[in-house]
Amino acid sequence: MNIQEKLEQHKAWLKTDGGEGERFRASKADLSEVDFLGANLKGADFSFANLTGANFSETNLGFTNLFEANLTGANLRDASLRGANLSFANLTGANLEKANLVEANLVEAILIEANLSKAKLREAYLSRANLTSANLSFATLTGAYLEGANLVGVNLKGSNFVGAYLDGANFTGANLNGANLLGANMFGATLIAAILCNTTMPDGKIDNSGCY
Known part of the structure; x- marks a missing residue:
C-alpha cells in the first residue's frame, strides 16, 4: 500500500466532495507503526485495521470509521476524532491526551x-467501555454517555461530568478529586473506595469525605 499516494487521493476526494480522488480505505489493513502525523484523514475507513503503535498525533480523523480497529499503544495526542466511530476498538495504552472526541x-x-x-x-x-486504570484527569465529559462503563481505578481528577449519563457505571477506586458531577445521572453507579475530595455531586453538594 502506497500511503502517500492514498493520502493525496483522499485529499482530492475531500476537496471535491467525492468528485475526484478516492476515499482512504484501509479496512482490515496492517498499518502498525505507520506515521500519519498531521495528515487529514477525515472520513477515512480504518475498520478492523491493525493500527498498533501508529502515530496519528495532530491528525484529522473526524468522522472516520475505526470500528473494531486495533489502536493499542497508538499516539493520538491532539488528534481530532470528532464524530468518529471507535466502537469496539482496542485503545489499550493509547495516548489520547488533548484529543477531540466530541x-x-x-x-x-x-x-x-x-x-x-x-x-x-x-x-x-x-x-460499556472499559476504561480501567485510564487517565482522564481534567477531561471534559459534559453530557457524555457512560452507562455501564468500567471506570475502576481511573484518574478523574478535575474532570467535568456535568449532565453526563453514568447509570450503572463502576467507579470503584477511582480518583474523583475535584471532579464535577453536577446534574449527572448516576442511578446504580458504584463508588466503592472512590476518592471524593472537593467533588461536586449530582445534587450540587461538595463531598470532602475522601480528603486527607
Missing part, C-alpha cells in the same frame, strides 16, 4: 490504561 462513538471500546488527560469528550458515547 460526539465520538466509543461504545464498548477498550481504553485500559489509555491517556485521555484533557481530552474533549462532550456528548461522546462510552456506554
Whole structure:
C-alpha cells in the first residue's frame, strides 16, 4: 500500500466532495507503526485495521470509521476524532491526551490504561467501555454517555461530568478529586473506595469525605 499516494487521493476526494480522488480505505489493513502525523484523514475507513503503535498525533480523523480497529499503544495526542466511530476498538495504552472526541462513538471500546488527560469528550458515547486504570484527569465529559462503563481505578481528577449519563457505571477506586458531577445521572453507579475530595455531586453538594 502506497500511503502517500492514498493520502493525496483522499485529499482530492475531500476537496471535491467525492468528485475526484478516492476515499482512504484501509479496512482490515496492517498499518502498525505507520506515521500519519498531521495528515487529514477525515472520513477515512480504518475498520478492523491493525493500527498498533501508529502515530496519528495532530491528525484529522473526524468522522472516520475505526470500528473494531486495533489502536493499542497508538499516539493520538491532539488528534481530532470528532464524530468518529471507535466502537469496539482496542485503545489499550493509547495516548489520547488533548484529543477531540466530541460526539465520538466509543461504545464498548477498550481504553485500559489509555491517556485521555484533557481530552474533549462532550456528548461522546462510552456506554460499556472499559476504561480501567485510564487517565482522564481534567477531561471534559459534559453530557457524555457512560452507562455501564468500567471506570475502576481511573484518574478523574478535575474532570467535568456535568449532565453526563453514568447509570450503572463502576467507579470503584477511582480518583474523583475535584471532579464535577453536577446534574449527572448516576442511578446504580458504584463508588466503592472512590476518592471524593472537593467533588461536586449530582445534587450540587461538595463531598470532602475522601480528603486527607
